[in-house]
Amino acid sequence: MQGRVNLTDLPSFYQDTITIGNKVYVPFPPAPAVVLIPFITLNKFTTQQEVSVLLGSFDAVLVFYLLMKFIDRKKAFILTIFFSFGTAFFWASVVGTTWYFAHVVALLFLVCSLIFHFDKKDVLSGIFFSLAVLSRYPILLGAIFFALQLWKDKKRFLKFFAAAASLAPAHFIYAYLRFQSFFRTGYVEVYESYLHTNYPYTILQAINPKYPLFGYLDLRNIPLHLFTFLIEPPIVTQTLNVYPSPYGMGIIFTTPLLFLALRLPFKQGMERNLFIGALAISIIDFLHYMQGWVQFGYRFVLDFLPFLLIILSLRFKMTKAQMLLIVISILVTSWGVNFAINAGW
Numbered sequence: 001m002q003g004r005v006n007l008t009d010l011p012s013f014y015q016d017t018i019t020i021g022n023k024v025y026v027p028f029p030p031a032p033a034v035v036l037i038p039f040i041t042l043n044k045f046t047t048q049q050e051v052s053v054l055l056g057s058f059d060a061v062l063v064f065y066l067l068m069k070f071i072d073r074k075k076a077f078i079l080t081i082f083f084s085f086g087t088a089f090f091w092a093s094v095v096g097t098t099w100y101f102a103h104v105v106a107l108l109f110l111v112c113s114l115i116f117h118f119d120k121k122d123v124l125s126g127i128f129f130s131l132a133v134l135s136r137y138p139i140l141l142g143a144i145f146f147a148l149q150l151w152k153d154k155k156r157f158l159k160f161f162a163a164a165a166s167l168a169p170a171h172f173i174y175a176y177l178r179f180q181s182f183f184r185t186g187y188v189e190v191y192e193s194y195l196h197t198n199y200p201y202t203i204l205q206a207i208n209p210k211y212p213l214f215g216y217l218d219l220r221n222i223p224l225h226l227f228t229f230l231i232e233p234p235i236v237t238q239t240l241n242v243y244p245s246p247y248g249m250g251i252i253f254t255t256p257l258l259f260l261a262l263r264l265p266f267k268q269g270m271e272r273n274l275f276i277g278a279l280a281i282s283i284i285d286f287l288h289y290m291q292g293w294v295q296f297g298y299r300f301v302l303d304f305l306p307f308l309l310i311i312l313s314l315r316f317k318m319t320k321a322q323m324l325l326i327v328i329s330i331l332v333t334s335w336g337v338n339f340a341i342n343a344g345w
Helices: 031-042 048-067 073-086 088-095 098-118 122-133 137-150 154-165 168-179 187-195 203-207 219-230 256-262 270-287 299-303 305-315 320-342
Strands: 018-020 023-025
Touching: 018 168, 031 048, 031 098, 048 073, 048 088, 048 098, 048 305, 073 088, 073 305, 073 320, 088 098, 088 299, 088 320, 098 122, 098 137, 098 299, 098 305, 122 137, 122 154, 137 154, 137 270, 137 299, 203 219, 219 270, 219 299, 256 305, 256 320, 270 299, 270 305, 299 305
Parallel strands: none
Antiparallel strands: 018 023
16 A cells, blocks of 8 residues: 555564565565455554454355355354354454464455355356465465366366466565565565574474474474364363463364364265365465464364365254254353453464
8 A cells, every 4th residue: 555565663573574675574475465455445543353353254154155055044054153153263353463364364265266166156266266375375275176176167167277377466476576586475584583583383392492393394294283283282280270272272172063074984076075175275284384373273274164164064963962062162262262362362
């Protein structure tokens, strides 16, 4: 809006930056910032958190609309409540700081892309998928789902991928304006800045400060992500006080119903394609050097959660056990979000 892509007056504690000469840049994709423009145009005092809560509410509506394509209204409503208040999305949407706002925006675009996909509006599906990628880069590998769905219909396949590619120049131009390179994002430089800090940004470093960060995208990070995503417990003190871990908590504690979407086997066709799409995105997330920090739950699940929600909807039976798991998810997540906000995360 001010005719530049560098930032000024950032707080001193803000670390996710790249300094070139006397200018400071951030590595994040451009779509979330673009989404903010109309809100700031209407009222320059609008906060990102306010926009995040608003868009988060809209995300819930879109998820409901998406799930209605597979299940009846009652089940769709129950699973939308579960999504809104029983997953890591609750924390991300109400906090709305840079990392989390990107997830809220990316999820909005990815859900729109899926809605248009199942409506056979492939140009719109491709455009919204590209916007999701321009919010969170790992979502790019979610294109595998669309490829598997469309490869038998060449016309639909070409329409989707041509539309998705149409916004790629936005990324390259934005990269060049910042770094004079079409392919540089700045994420590696941010990773290297973390190497020179003594703060324990991963659970391994909290256990043993001598553990180094592994590579930016490194196979050794996968077990740490799987641990965080699936089974990382809360912190229990010697006085038996229980607190959420700032490194994240596994879905076995926060969102146990989601295990239903991960249960083998997957039916051939759409269900298997959804899982492959989610797995493809998760692989990039799992390679990442950091598993998340000052977060409730595991924020990276939001990159592929829409795929899992559809699988979950196909398997959801509204049994007493499943309804109990939803209640547990909402209660634990509400506790965690309240604690994390009061803790200043």
